[in-house]
Amino acid sequence: MFWKIVGGLIVAWVAFMVLGAVIGFVFKAVLWIAIIGGIAFLGAAGYKAITGNKDPKRINRY
Secondary structure (H helix, E strand, O other), rough: HHHHHHHHHHHHHHHHHHHHHHHHHHHHHHHHHHHHHHHHHHHHHHHHHHHHOOOOOOOOOO
């Protein structure tokens, strides 16, 4: 009976370790994707702000 309890605890511990590793990896991956996407968005917005819109059909109200 003692070894069944110890075995169950070990199995539960390993399951939590694997689950934590998977969740940690997914969290880090999503974090890095968000950081890269934010940098790309800011770069595109900055480029558009610097170059402006040179479309002659557009009405410039300023």
